[in-house]
Amino acid sequence: MNTNCSDITQNYYRVDKLPHIWCPGCGHGTLVNTVVRAIDKLGLNKDEVVIVSGIGCSSRAPGYLDFNTLHTTHGRALAFATGIKHANPKLHVIVIMGDGDSSAIGGNHLIHAARRNIDITTIVFNNNIYGMTGGQYSPTTPYGDFATTAPYGNIDKPFDLCNLAKGAGATYVGRGTAYHAPLMQKLIENGLQNKGFSFIEGISLCPTYYGRKNKKGDVVNMHNFLKDNCVDKKVVDKVPEKGENKIIIGELYKEPKPEYTESYKVIIDKFQE
Amino acid sequence: MSSEKGYKLLQGNEACVEGALAAGMKFFAGYPITPSTEVMELSAQKLPQYGGKFIQMEDEIASMAAIIGASLTGLKSMTATSGPGFSLKQENFGYAVMSEVPCVVVNVQRGGPSTGLPTSPAQGEIMQAKWGTHGDHPVIALTPGSVQETYEMTIEAFNLAEKYRTPVIMLMDETIGHMREKLIFKDPSDIKIENRKKPNCKPEEYLAYKADEDMIPPMANFGEGYRYHVTGLTHDETGFPTNNNEISGELIKRLSNKVNNNIDDIAYYEEYKLEDAEIVVIAFGGVSRSAKSAIDEMRSQGMKIGLFRPITIWPFLETQINSVADKAKEIYVAEMNLGQYFYEVDRVAGKKCPVKKINKVNGELITPKEIIDAVKGGK
Numbered sequence: 001m002n003t004n005c006s007d008i009t010q011n012y013y014r015v016d017k018l019p020h021i022w023c024p025g026c027g028h029g030t031l032v033n034t035v036v037r038a039i040d041k042l043g044l045n046k047d048e049v050v051i052v053s054g055i056g057c058s059s060r061a062p063g064y065l066d067f068n069t070l071h072t073t074h075g076r077a078l079a080f081a082t083g084i085k086h087a088n089p090k091l092h093v094i095v096i097m098g099d100g101d102s103s104a105i106g107g108n109h110l111i112h113a114a115r116r117n118i119d120i121t122t123i124v125f126n127n128n129i130y131g132m133t134g135g136q137y138s139p140t141t142p143y144g145d146f147a148t149t150a151p152y153g154n155i156d157k158p159f160d161l162c163n164l165a166k167g168a169g170a171t172y173v174g175r176g177t178a179y180h181a182p183l184m185q186k187l188i189e190n191g192l193q194n195k196g197f198s199f200i201e202g203i204s205l206c207p208t209y210y211g212r213k214n215k216k217g218d219v220v221n222m223h224n225f226l227k228d229n230c231v232d233k234k235v236v237d238k239v240p241e242k243g244e245n246k247i248i249i250g251e252l253y254k255e256p257k258p259e260y261t262e263s264y265k266v267i268i269d270k271f272q273e
Numbered sequence: 274m275s276s277e278k279g280y281k282l283l284q285g286n287e288a289c290v291e292g293a294l295a296a297g298m299k300f301f302a303g304y305p306i307t308p309s310t311e312v313m314e315l316s317a318q319k320l321p322q323y324g325g326k327f328i329q330m331e332d333e334i335a336s337m338a339a340i341i342g343a344s345l346t347g348l349k350s351m352t353a354t355s356g357p358g359f360s361l362k363q364e365n366f367g368y369a370v371m372s373e374v375p376c377v378v379v380n381v382q383r384g385g386p387s388t389g390l391p392t393s394p395a396q397g398e399i400m401q402a403k404w405g406t407h408g409d410h411p412v413i414a415l416t417p418g419s420v421q422e423t424y425e426m427t428i429e430a431f432n433l434a435e436k437y438r439t440p441v442i443m444l445m446d447e448t449i450g451h452m453r454e455k456l457i458f459k460d461p462s463d464i465k466i467e468n469r470k471k472p473n474c475k476p477e478e479y480l481a482y483k484a485d486e487d488m489i490p491p492m493a494n495f496g497e498g499y500r501y502h503v504t505g506l507t508h509d510e511t512g513f514p515t516n517n518n519e520i521s522g523e524l525i526k527r528l529s530n531k532v533n534n535n536i537d538d539i540a541y542y543e544e545y546k547l548e549d550a551e552i553v554v555i556a557f558g559g560v561s562r563s564a565k566s567a568i569d570e571m572r573s574q575g576m577k578i579g580l581f582r583p584i585t586i587w588p589f590l591e592t593q594i595n596s597v598a599d600k601a602k603e604i605y606v607a608e609m610n611l612g613q614y615f616y617e618v619d620r621v622a623g624k625k626c627p628v629k630k631i632n633k634v635n636g637e638l639i640t641p642k643e644i645i646d647a648v649k650g651g652k
Contacts, residue, residue, distance in 0.1 A: 014502075017513065047498045052342075063502055063513060068495040070345065071504035072338065073368050079335035083342025083350070084495060086326050087300055091346070091496050112331040268321045 012036045012046070014066050021060055023131075025211075025219030027178030027204030031125050032061045034181050034202070035094065038188035049092045052081040054106060056098035056132045058125035058204075075106030078113040081120050089119070089261035092192060099126040100138040103159050107139070114168035114197045118260035121191040121198045124161055127206040135209030146213045165199035166253045172198035173253040178205060179226035180249060187251065196259045203230075203247070280457045285423045285449040286311035288456050289353070289379055290319060292427025295464055298377075299325040299348040302339035304332050304358060307391045308447040309381035312353035333358035337365035340376045344369075345503060347494030349431055353379035355447075356389055359398055359405070366440055367406030368505040370528060373482070373490065375434035375469055377427070379443040381450040384636045393636030394447035394559055399613035402442050403587050409525055411532035413539055414442040414587040416557045420454035426541070426584065428459075432467035433539060437531055438489050444586055446609065448559025448638060472499060482524075483510040488531035533588050541584035542593055546572060550579030552648060553597055554631075555618055556607040557583050560639050564607055567644035578648065589617050598622030605648060607631035607639055 009015060013036070022028050039049060049067040053059035055074035062069035068091075072080045077095045085093045102110050102124045113120060129147060130136040137147035139159045146153060166173045172194035176184030184202055191198030205211065205222045216222050226247075233250040236243035277291055289312050293301075301316035313329070320327040326348070330336040333354050340350035354362060359380045369376055384390025385397045398405075402414045413433050417423040427443055434441040472479050472491040481501035484490045490510075493499030506514035507521045515521065532539065543561075546568055547553065556564035561582045571578045581597050583590055594617075598604065604622055606615040612630045619628040631647045633639045 046500060048496060050346075050495050063504070066500055068500050069502045070342070070495075071502070071506065072341075073364055073505060076334060076338045076365065079330065079338030080342040082328065082330070082335070083300070083302060083339030083344075084346045085342075086328055086339070087343035087346035087348045087350075088496050108331050109335055112335070264321070264326065268324060268326075271321045272324050273322050 008036060008040060012040065012066055013064055017064050020064055022057060023208040025205070025207040026057070027127065028058055028061065028125050030178040030181055031123070031184065031202040031204055032064065034176070034184040035096070035123060035188055036065065037185045038192060041185070041189055042192055044092050044192070048090060049094065050084050051094045051096060052077045052084065053096045054098070054101040056101045056130070057127070058096055058098040059101060061096045075101055075104070076109060077101070078106060078109040078120065078122065082113060082118055085118055085120055086261055086264070089265070093120045094192070095120055095122045097122065097124050099124060099128060099140040099161070100130050103139045103161055103164065110165065111168035114165050114170040114199065116260040117169055117171055117196040117257050119195055119197070121188065121200070123188060123200045123202055125202050125204045126161060127204040127210060129206050129210035131206050131209055135213060161201045162199065162252050169197065169257070170199040170253070171196035171255055171257050174251045175201045175203070175249045177203040177226045177230060177249060179223045180230065183249060190251065194254070195262070196257060277458045280455055282453055283420055283456045284311055284451055284453050285417070285420050285445060286381065286451065287315050288420045288424040289427045289443060289445070290315040291456065291458065292424040293351050293377065293431065294319060294323060295424070295459065295461070296428040296431035297349045297466060298351050298431065299323070300340060300343035300350040301325070301352065302328045302330050302336040302343070302350070303352045303354065304330055304336050306333070306355045306358045308383055308450050309353045309355040309379060311450070312379055312381070316351070333361035334365060337362040337378070341365060341369050341372070341374045344374045344376045345495050347496070349375070349435070351377040351379065353381065355381050355391070356383045356385045356398070357387070359401065363405040367408060367410060369440040370406070370410045371505050372503045373438040373492070373528070374440070375438055376440050377430045377434055377443060378440055379445065381445045381447060383447055384634070390636040392447070394609060394638060395634065395636065396446050396558055396560065396609040397613070397634070398444065399586060399608070399610060402444050409529060411439065411529045412442065412587045413437065413439060413532060413585070414444045415541065415584055416444045416586045417449055417584065418543070418558055418561045418582060419449070420452060420456050422584070423449060424456055428464060429541070432465065435469045436467045437535070438469065438492060439532060446558040476500070480510045481512040482508060484527060488527050488534070536588050536590070536592070539585055539588060540590055540593065542590055543580070543582040543584065545580035545582065547579035547581060547597070549577050550600070551602045552576065552578040552605070553581055553601040553603070554578065554605045554607055554644065554648070555581045555583070555614070557586060557614070560607050560609060563639050563641045564644055567641035567648070570641060570645060571648065586614070591621055594618055594621045598625040601626050604628045605631050605644070607644055609633055609639060
């Protein structure tokens with residue numbers, strides 16, 4: 001395990017690809033770092049880690065990381081990842097997607113990957129907006145908020161991505177934020193250790209589009225919002241009223257079920273000639 | 274490897290699976306759609322018996338994505354679909370072209386457009402096979418004309434995919450997919466198997482998209498110690514995105530040339546009674562069966578007529594069609610569409626002799642009589 005920041009960078013980043021493309025104040029860099037630190041903490045072999053993404057700001061992450069990396073088509077990261085994991089279950093498959101990527105164009109793949117309980121760790125960098133295309137509303141943009149395609153306020157109702165994943169069959173669900181980086185790292189570690197479909201939402205922030213359009217103040221203000229409005233599930237479990245009108249973070253759901261590639265191996269073992 | 278021996282009475286769709294297994298298929302992802310579904314069902318049954326993997330995905334888009342992922346992880350992979358499903362696969366098909374991932378895509382054609390005629394034969398995706406995804410790109414597509422040939426050409430489809438690092442289309446039609454004929458299995462020792470070229474450099478020296486002189490880059494599989502980046506974006510030799518105009522243009526040209534400069538290696542076709550033929554019928558897939566019957570009939574009446582049957586439908590057999598046109602006085606292109614392959618033939622042969630269309634799009638086969646009537650009527 002590397003605790004030193006520069007060791008982490010040297011060991012896990014493709015340093016020649018830095019600096020990254022994300023805007024100043026974007027939460028994605030912090031979230032990527034929590035992914036890397038979780039991998040480091042668990043001591044995973046770099047050759048056995050595959051990181052897959054779709055399209056969008058979040059999905060440029062794998063390019064900076066020194067693993068087997070795959071930047072796929074919009075929304076389809078989980079379908080590519082399913083092929084990889086099913087083909088070689090020894091690999092640790094991590095999928096990084098954005099909110100639109102995972103729940104709009106890729107929503108169907110998300111619910112079916114969760115339903116199969118295939119051992120993939122999915123991390124959604126949710127910044128509540130389409131950043132790369134310039135600030136259109138996404139399935140997680142809050143009701144009433146503004147976006148370039150919601151100039152009069154958004155009337156779409158937002159998804160709770162964690163509830164969606166849980167309802168579809170994910171066996172590990174957690175939510176962290178770019179502000180709560182140590183928690184985020186821990187959730188990813190737990191997700192990587194869960195033998196099944198793990199879903200971790202990382203609330204990110206997009207000061208350039210979402211923040212500016214919705215007068216959320218500067219980056220410090222946006223971080224302070226996360227700090228003041230998030231409550232850990234462990235706290236809410238003890239004192240429910242502390243969770244009222246707050247964003248619940250932490251480990252939200254954990255329930256082991258048979259994993260897809262292990263179930264398929266039983267078939268191969270039984271029927272292989 | 275498939276352990277089937279001897280012979281069996283099988284459908285074209287089943288023969289396709291047997292060929293795939295003989296070629297080393299170890300992964301199939303798909304979504305059921307008529308008339309291709311038997312390819313999927315038999316794959317589900319047989320793959321685990323050979324230590325392979327099958328998965329029924331949530332849709333055709335996901336199936337195409339999954340076989341790309343599996344191929345990058347080292348397994349020879351295939352998906353099968355029909356009409357609307359083929360449309361859905363197109364974006365990720367383009368991804369496989371751009372990222373040079375070998376795989377086989379079976380399209381058992383049905384009537385279209387849209388949901389069209391699900392249980393009827395058609396040959397409406399000749400042009401979609403070539404230009405279905407966006408951008409300029411190469412395509413290898415094979416159109417078998419019998420159950421035996423479906424088996425043999427599926428083996429070849431895998432070989433071409435591995436050799437040229439590209440998706441290969443098995444462009445069948447419902448007639449061939451659902452027809453039952455005797456299939457004679459090849460002895461495994463008689464089957465030539467191509468495998469993707471592997472890097473022989475150290476992992477830290479590996480440039481994932483640096484092509485050799487043959488225009489094909491060696492390919493490492495995920496998990497083998499060569500950590501590299503794969504993207505659908507225009508990329509340089511390292512595999513990372515680039516906006517450099519020169520590099521971008523060279524990449525797209527290389528992708529095209531690695532296929533189009535090797536047409537002789539990819540060209541499969543049959544010439545039937547063509548030696549002294551003055552009239553040539555060009556037909557492929559199910560229609561070629563009617564064409565042969567029509568030609569036999571007209572030969573018995575003393576007409577000098579023969580068949581040129583493309584098996585490789587893409588890349589276009591320009592040299593072969595050219596030499597057919599050199600000798601022919603008249604060419605008929607018979608196909609179950611309104612004239613898709615015709616225009617390619619006409620482009621090459623049209624200045625040398627008249628090229629005429631015989632078409633049908635009502636979900637029925639073109640009969641031998643219709644070919645005879647068209648040829649005699651055209652005189």
